[in-house]
Amino acid sequence: MATTLYEQIADDLRRRILSGDLAVGDDVPSEGELAEQWRTSRGPIRNALAALRSEGLVETRRGRPARVVARKAHHPVDVSIPFTKWVRDVGGEPGARTQEISLRRADDDKAQALGIRPGDLVVDVVRLRLVDGRPTMLERLTFIEEVGRVLFDVDLDTVSITEYLDSRGFGYDDIDHEIDAVAADELDAELLDVEPGTPILRLHRVTRGRDGRTFEASDDRYRSDIVRFTVAASGRARQGDHFIRAIGT
């Protein structure tokens, strides 16, 4: 899958860290050694390490080799990682209970978010997401028609929408998120099994495809007692230094 050299190097190092071959506190081989092992120059090595740094797996400092970082509580995961993959990574069993999938016309808000005209067809999905059978997140997804139509072909309770769309050629290029806190409304409360008014962590997402067109807008509501988001930022504006991760508790 990894097409570029630095992605292969990053994948290999990631695998060694996650398998425990490289333990927390261990030094990653120096850039020089890695370059020799991969018979390459330092460029791709540095790109691979930048990716791992941005994922919070290693920290680097001038003068000493990159070091494997203590994983924050409960396996931090990049917020751009699909829910399904995130839950599996933290050792949980992901689940989904689809409440609704419908083809309808976009109202003004949705049209604006997706960059289409009000009245254009969109596909709405409402799905409750579970971790080990426990209600964790309620997602309201809206897709442009072309993309959303293919969702009628699959069982949304068992399929990862992100992975499925990727397999159908709708991979994402980048995502904008907005995070705020809202009170649980009646539907949130019922499905997430909390009292109405409970503070909910809301993540509003807009996803663009590789052609630059927005194809998905979503509103994910997380139980804040189960999920938090973590962010790390460096004071230096170097390569790959800002990132965000979500953690489950």
Next chain:
Amino acid sequence: MATTLYEQIADDLRRRILSGDLAVGDDVPSEGELAEQWRTSRGPIRNALAALRSEGLVETRRGRPARVVARKAHHPVDVSIPFTKWVRDVGGEPGARTQEISLRRADDDKAQALGIRPGDLVVDVVRLRLVDGRPTMLERLTFIEEVGRVLFDVDLDTVSITEYLDSRGFGYDDIDHEIDAVAADELDAELLDVEPGTPILRLHRVTRGRDGRTFEASDDRYRSDIVRFTVAASGRARQGDHFIRAIGT
């Protein structure tokens, strides 16, 4: 101030973008042109552009010059930017009303967060932060003694703690954040002027200095109706591609 070449280049481009010299939708000069103008190679140019990309100021695509990106609603600001600077950037008037500053012994939670022993001295600060006179955020800060002591010398209602500490040699190297949603407690409600139980966006911060030591832990509570956090992530694990920004509404 910028010591490295790529920081100078990034500063110059950032200034040109923020001043409107490079407008939204405009192409940034190509990497080749920039390299020629600065009489350098493409390396530093690419590092500078990676920084701007991570700040959400430009977007890049293979085959096309970098393009200045539409600023998201209300001037997004990196969450690692101090509150004071963030408010000024969005055109507001920052304010602070210090509720308390005290030297006391750390309890277990604070000691753990700061990496010190329970009973070690710490400095606690509770400050209400205002935007145009309106209560916006309540911060509870805890500093290790060495750093916190210098705060007794200044008027915390008018001074930016981050900027002041930086001037005293306590610049930060990196920061970890955790974001969740909580219900406003009695103090939150009174000072932020909301009903108790209102959903509050909480940002828990741990700041490390350039020597790697943790010197500050904080708990910032934002009125979620005023402040949201925004995040952008790219699907490709390249240089500088994950970042977070806070926006005011």
Next chain:
DNA sequence: AAGTGGTCTAGACCACGCC
């Protein structure tokens, strides 16, 4: 003092956007 990462140079080839 030796080794390391951070930065920089000066090239190169390829995939992609645009004309």
Next chain:
DNA sequence: GCGTGGTCTAGACCACTTG
């Protein structure tokens, strides 16, 4: 087809950490 950014090569010097 041409120019562009994405990737890669093979060096170099310096600041910093470590022994």
